[in-house]
Amino acid sequence: MATLTDPDKESFKLSMLLYDTRYRSMTIQVIALIGFVSIVFWLISNTITNLNNLGKPVEFGFLFESSSYDINQRLVEYNSRDSHLRASFVGVLNTLVVAFLGCITATIIGVFVGVARLSKNWLVARIMTVYVEAFRNVPVLLWIVLAMAILIEGLPAPKAFRGENATASLEVFDSVALTNRGVYVPEPLFSNGIGDVALFGQSSLRFSVSLDLILIVAVLIASFSVSGWIKRRANRIQDSTGDRPTTWHLRLGVTILPVALVLWMLGFHLGYPELKGFNFKGGTHLRNSLIALWLALSLYTAAFIAEIVRGGILAISRGQTEAAASLGLRPNRIMNLVVLPQALRVIIPPLISNYLNLTKNSSLAIAVGYMDVTGTLGGITLNQTGRELECILLLMLVYLTISLSISGVMNWYNNSVKLVER
Amino acid sequence: MKKSFVLGTLAVAGLAAGAAAAGTLDDVQARGTLNCGVSTGLVGFAAPDANGEWSGFDVGVCRAVAAAVLGDAQAVEFVPTTGKTRFTALASGEIDMLARNTTWTFSRDVDLKFEFVGVNYYDGQGFMAPKELGVSSAAELDGATVCIQTGTTTELNLADFFRSNNMSYEPVPIETNAEAQQQYLAGACDVFTTDASGLAATRATFENPGDHVLMPEIISKEPLGPLVRHGDNNWGDVVRWTLNALVTAEELGVTSANVGEMSAGTNNPEINRLLGTEGTLGAMLGLDGDWAKRAIMVGGNYGELFEDNIGEATPIGLARGLNAQWTDGGLIYSPPFR
Numbered sequence: 001m002a003t004l005t006d007p008d009k010e011s012f013k014l015s016m017l018l019y020d021t022r023y024r025s026m027t028i029q030v031i032a033l034i035g036f037v038s039i040v041f042w043l044i045s046n047t048i049t050n051l052n053n054l055g056k057p058v059e060f061g062f063l064f065e066s067s068s069y070d071i072n073q074r075l076v077e078y079n080s081r082d083s084h085l086r087a088s089f090v091g092v093l094n095t096l097v098v099a100f101l102g103c104i105t106a107t108i109i110g111v112f113v114g115v116a117r118l119s120k121n122w123l124v125a126r127i128m129t130v131y132v133e134a135f136r137n138v139p140v141l142l143w144i145v146l147a148m149a150i151l152i153e154g155l156p157a158p159k160a161f162r163g164e165n166a167t168a169s170l171e172v173f174d175s176v177a178l179t180n181r182g183v184y185v186p187e188p189l190f191s192n193g194i195g196d197v198a199l200f201g202q203s204s205l206r207f208s209v210s211l212d213l214i215l216i217v218a219v220l221i222a223s224f225s226v227s228g229w230i231k232r233r234a235n236r237i238q239d240s241t242g243d244r245p246t247t248w249h250l251r252l253g254v255t256i257l258p259v260a261l262v263l264w265m266l267g268f269h270l271g272y273p274e275l276k277g278f279n280f281k282g283g284t285h286l287r288n289s290l291i292a293l294w295l296a297l298s299l300y301t302a303a304f305i306a307e308i309v310r311g312g313i314l315a316i317s318r319g320q321t322e323a324a325a326s327l328g329l330r331p332n333r334i335m336n337l338v339v340l341p342q343a344l345r346v347i348i349p350p351l352i353s354n355y356l357n358l359t360k361n362s363s364l365a366i367a368v369g370y371m372d373v374t375g376t377l378g379g380i381t382l383n384q385t386g387r388e389l390e391c392i393l394l395l396m397l398v399y400l401t402i403s404l405s406i407s408g409v410m411n412w413y414n415n416s417v418k419l420v421e422r
Numbered sequence: 423m424k425k426s427f428v429l430g431t432l433a434v435a436g437l438a439a440g441a442a443a444a445g446t447l448d449d450v451q452a453r454g455t456l457n458c459g460v461s462t463g464l465v466g467f468a469a470p471d472a473n474g475e476w477s478g479f480d481v482g483v484c485r486a487v488a489a490a491v492l493g494d495a496q497a498v499e500f501v502p503t504t505g506k507t508r509f510t511a512l513a514s515g516e517i518d519m520l521a522r523n524t525t526w527t528f529s530r531d532v533d534l535k536f537e538f539v540g541v542n543y544y545d546g547q548g549f550m551a552p553k554e555l556g557v558s559s560a561a562e563l564d565g566a567t568v569c570i571q572t573g574t575t576t577e578l579n580l581a582d583f584f585r586s587n588n589m590s591y592e593p594v595p596i597e598t599n600a601e602a603q604q605q606y607l608a609g610a611c612d613v614f615t616t617d618a619s620g621l622a623a624t625r626a627t628f629e630n631p632g633d634h635v636l637m638p639e640i641i642s643k644e645p646l647g648p649l650v651r652h653g654d655n656n657w658g659d660v661v662r663w664t665l666n667a668l669v670t671a672e673e674l675g676v677t678s679a680n681v682g683e684m685s686a687g688t689n690n691p692e693i694n695r696l697l698g699t700e701g702t703l704g705a706m707l708g709l710d711g712d713w714a715k716r717a718i719m720v721g722g723n724y725g726e727l728f729e730d731n732i733g734e735a736t737p738i739g740l741a742r743g744l745n746a747q748w749t750d751g752g753l754i755y756s757p758p759f760r
Contacts, residue, residue, distance in 0.1 A: 054513070055535050055652070068578045070593050080581035149604075157609030159555075180610045181567055181592075277565040278612045279592065288610065289594075369572070369595040380595075383506050383573040386534040 051389065060394075062385045063088070064204075069380050071371045073287055076207040084381045085204040091376030092398055098293050098372065099359040099402070105298035106358060107351075110305025115335065117310050128306070135303035141364050143300050148292035148368040155180040161275050170273070177273045177280050183291060184273035184283040191267030212266055219262050227251045289370035293362065301358045308350045312343035344417050352410040356403045363399070373398055446518050446650070446657035447491065447708055455497045458484035459517035462502040462598050466623040466732040466740075467523060476500045479731040480521040483542060483648050483665060486717040487519065490664045490709060495720040504598055505573035509534055512651060519661055521648040523617060525575045535652040539662035542647050542724075544744040544753050546640030547579050548618035550625060553633050555612060560639040564589040569602045569611035571595075576616050579642040599624060613637075617644050619732065619740055626737040660707055667714040669756035670696055671723035673747055678722035685715050696759045703759060724754065 017027045048058055063085040070080050075093045078086055117128040135143070156168035158179050170177050177184040194215065196208040230247050238244040273283030316339050324334040365372040366379055373395065382391040450456050460468035460480055468478040476498075485495040501517050512520045513535070523545075524530075526538040549560050549568075557563065560583070570577055572595040584591045594611050596602040603624055606614040614621065618640060625631045648665065650658050671677070674693050676684055685697040694700035698711030707713065721727045728745065732738045746752025 068581055070581045070584075070591075072593050072595075080585060152605060152608045152610045159609065180608060181594075278563075279565060279567060281565075366572075366595075366597060369597070371595065375572075375595065379506065380572060380577065383509070384529075384578065386509060386529075388510060 047389070056386070056389075058390060060390055062381075062387050062390070065385075067381065068384070071376060073290065073371055083204055084377070084385065087381060088373060088377035088394070088398075089205055091371060091373035092402075094370065094376075095359070095362055095365075095372040095374075095398075096402070098290060098297065098362050098365070098370065099355075101294050102297040102301065102358050102362065103355050105294065106301040106305055106354070109298060109302035111309050113302060113306035114309025115313070117306060118313060132303045132306050135300050136307070140296060140300040140361050141367060143296035144293055144364055144367055147296045148288060151288045151292055152180045157181070158275060158279055161280075175270070175272050175283075177275075177283070179280065180288065181279065182285050182287040184280045184285055186270040186272050187282070187284040189269055189271045191269065193266055215266075216259065216262060219258050223255045223258050226254045230254070287370075289365070289368040292368050293365050293370050297358050297361055300361075301354055304354050304357075305351060308347050308354070309343070312345075312347035313339055315346045316342050341417075345419055348410065348414045348417065352407050352414070355406050355410065359402055359406060360399060446654045447660055450491055450518055450657075454492065455499045456484065456488040456491065456519070457499045457501055457517045458487070459501045459503045459508055459511050459520040459522055460484065461522045462504055462600075464523065464599055464620055464623050465627050466736065466738040467619070468500075468521070470500075477731070479543070479727055480523065480648075482721040482727040482731065483521045483668075484519070485720045486668060487661055487664045489716040489720045490667075490713040491660060493716060495716075505571055506597070509536070512536065512649070515651075518657070519648055519650050523620060523646045524649060525617075526645045526647055526649075527575060530649075536649045537652050537655075537658045538647050538649045539658055540647050540665045541645040541753075542665060543619060543645075545617040545619050545644040545646050547576050547615060547642040547644060548621050548640055549613045549615050549637040550606075550621045550634055551613045551637065552609075553635050557613075558635075558637070560637045560641065561587065561589075563591065563613060565591065566612040567592040567594060567610070569594045569596055569606050569614045571599065571602055571616055572597060574616070575642070575644065580615055583641045603627070617646070619646075619738075622740055623732070623738050626739070631737075656708060660709070663707060664714075664717050666756040667696060667717055667759070668724040668727065669747075669754055670759055671714070671718045672725040672754075673749065673756065676718060676723060677726060678719055681715055681718045685712070692759055 017023050051058060064083050066081050067084045067087040068080050069087070071078060071087060071090050073094055074090045075097065076090060078090050113128050113131060116124050117132065119125045119128075155178050158177075158181060160166060160168040161170070161177065161179070168179075175186045190212050194211045196210050198206060198208045200206040230251050234245050234247045271282045273280040273285075275281075320338055320342070321334055324338040325331075329337065362372055363374040363378075366375045369375075377391055377398070378395045382388055385391075458481075460476065460478075463469045464478070466478055468476060468480045470476050481500070484498050484500070488498045489495040501511060503511050503517075503520070503522060508520055508522055508524065509530075511517050521542075523543075524538075525545075526541065530536055531538055549563070551557050557566075563584075568580060568591050570580055570593055577593075577595070580591075580593065594605060596605060599616075599620070602614060602616075605611055607628070614624070616624075618636065621636055625634050625636070628634060648661055650661055670692075671681075674690065674696070676693060676696070681697070684693055685699060687699045688694060691700060695703055697715045698704050698713070702711070704711040704713045721730065725747070728740075728742065729735060732740045734741060742750070742752060744753050746754060748755040
C-alpha cells in the first residue's frame, strides 16, 4: 500500500527571486519599473530645479491675469480685459470648430473620392488618383498657405464693392459677400427671440446658449420621432394587410409644419451683410483664415480617407457584389446596402486616426493667423507672459483631451457597427 | 545609472544651458564668434543683402560688440528670430545677445529675466494706411481691419488704444513682417500697425511708397534696445558700454574716419579714456584697451550708423527726432567714460 506523502514544503528564499524562473521575470520587471520611475522623477525634478535657478518657478497664476490682447474670431464673448484662461478657452473653441468642420468635410469628400476612384469610368478614376496623390504627398502647411494666398490675392477687397463703379458685387441674390477678408453670409435672426441662457456664471469657461436654437432643435427631434412612428405604423399595416398606406404627405407635414410655425413665432429673418465703413457689417463673417485652414485640412485629410475607403471597399470579396447583382440590385444599391456597411468595419479604425491627425494638424493655424488654442495659449499668452513650460504643458493637455474624446466617441461607434460574432 | 545620467543630461541640456552659461564673455571668446539674434528681415535695421551679408542699424550693434570682444566685426553668427521665438532663443542660450527692435518693458526686464543694456532707438507705435483710404488720423479707424505682428507689445498697445477710444477693430495676427506686408498690400487689412520706424522701413520697400501715409498719432512709447540674459553682469556690461561707446563717440566727435588719428592721443581726456590711450577702462571690462576703437571703426559712431542705415539720406528716411544727441535736444545720452 502506497502512502501519499506531501512533498517537502518548499520554503521561500530570497535568492529564488533571481534563480527561480517562476519569479525571475517579475523581479526584472520590478527593477525596470523602479529604474524608469526614478529616471522620470529625476528629469522632472531637474527641470523644476533648473527653472527655479533661472528664477522661473513653475506656477499657473498667470492664467488669471488680464490677457490684454484681442482675438478676432470668438464664439463666446471676450475682450482684452478677460483672463488668459478665458483667451485659451476662446482658442480651444476655435480649434474645435475647425476640427469639427474639417472632419465632416473630409469624410464627405473622402468617401466620394474613394468610391469614385474605383469607378469603371477611366477619366473619373484617373482624376481622383491625381487628386489623392497630389494632396497626400505635399505637406499640409503648404496647402494651408496656398489656400490663404489664393483667398487674399484672388478675391476683391471690400473697397471694390463701394461706390458708383464698383468692380465687385454680392453673390446669390445679393446676400453673400466674397471678399479677401473672408466670406460674409446671411445670419439667422429672431425678432421675438426668447433669449439666451448663461452657463457657468462668472467663471472663465462661461458661455451662453441660445434658447431659440434649443427650441428649434427640440421641435425637430419631436417631429422626426413622430415621422418615424408613422413609418413604423405603415410597416405594420403593410405586414398585416399587404397594402402600404400613403404616408409621404403626412411625414412631410409633421417634419416641416411645426418647425415653420416655431420659426414664424420667433420672428425668424435673415440678416444680410452690408458695406458699412471699412468692412461689411451684419451677416456671419467666415474669416479667410478659417476658410483657408478648413479647406486645406479637409482636402488634405480627405485624400487619406479616400484611400482608406478604397481599401475598405476592396476588402469586401467580389462574391458579395456578384451575389447582390444576381439578386437584381442596381450598382448604387449594391454599394449602399451591401458593400459599404461591411466596408465600414475596415474603414472606421483608420478613420479615427485620421480625425486625430486633422485635429492635431489644425495647430498649424498660426501660419494663416487663425487664433486656435496654439495661437492664443501657445502663442500670444506664452509670449507675453514668458511661461513657456506651463503653456506648453497645458497645450499638450488640451490636445490630449480632445484627441482622447474623439477616439472615445469613434470607438463607441466602431463597436456599434462591428460584426457581432457568436 | 551612468547611461541614464547621460540621457537625462541631454534631455535637460536646453533648460540647463541658461543657468550654466555663467561666463558669456569667456564662451564667446572661446567660440570665436558672437551669436546675435536679429529680426527675420526688416530693411534698415537688420536684413541680409543679395550676397547674404547682414546689414542694418541693429546689425551694426552686433558687429560693434563682435569687434570689441573678438577684434573681428565679421565674426558674428546672425540668428533670425521672430517676435515669438526671440526670448526663448535668448533665455536658452542659443544667442548671446538680442538686437532686434525689442521694446524695453517692465515685465520683460523683471519677469522674463532679461537685462536691457540701453536704448538704441526711441520709437513709438504708429499706423500706416493707403492714401486712397482717405483716413488722416488714427481716431477715424473705428471698425477697421488691422494687420499686426503677433507676439509683440504692439498687439497689447493696439488693444488698449482701441479700448480707451471706444472703437472696435478686427485684428489680423501675422507672424512675420513680410507676410504682413503681403496682406496689407492685397487689401486684406485697412491699416498696418507696428513701430513707426518699422513702418517707415516697410514702406521704403513698396513699389510706390508715396501711395501710403503714416498717421500722425504715436500711440505708445517703444524704447528699443539690445538685451542679454539676467545673471551675467559682466557680459551685460560689455554690451552696454559698447553701445555707450558708440553714443559717446558721436558726442565727442569721434568718427570712423578720424578714430585712427585720435587714438594716437588727444587733448581731451575723455576721448583718451574711451580709446584706451589713458586709463584702464578696457581691462575693467575684461577686454583690451582698443576695444572701443575697434567698435567705432566698424560702422562708425552712433550718428554714422543711424545716417548710413535709416537716416534721411536712405530710402527709409527717418529723421533723428528723439534719437538725436541730448546736446541737440534728443534723448540719446551716454553716462560718462570715467
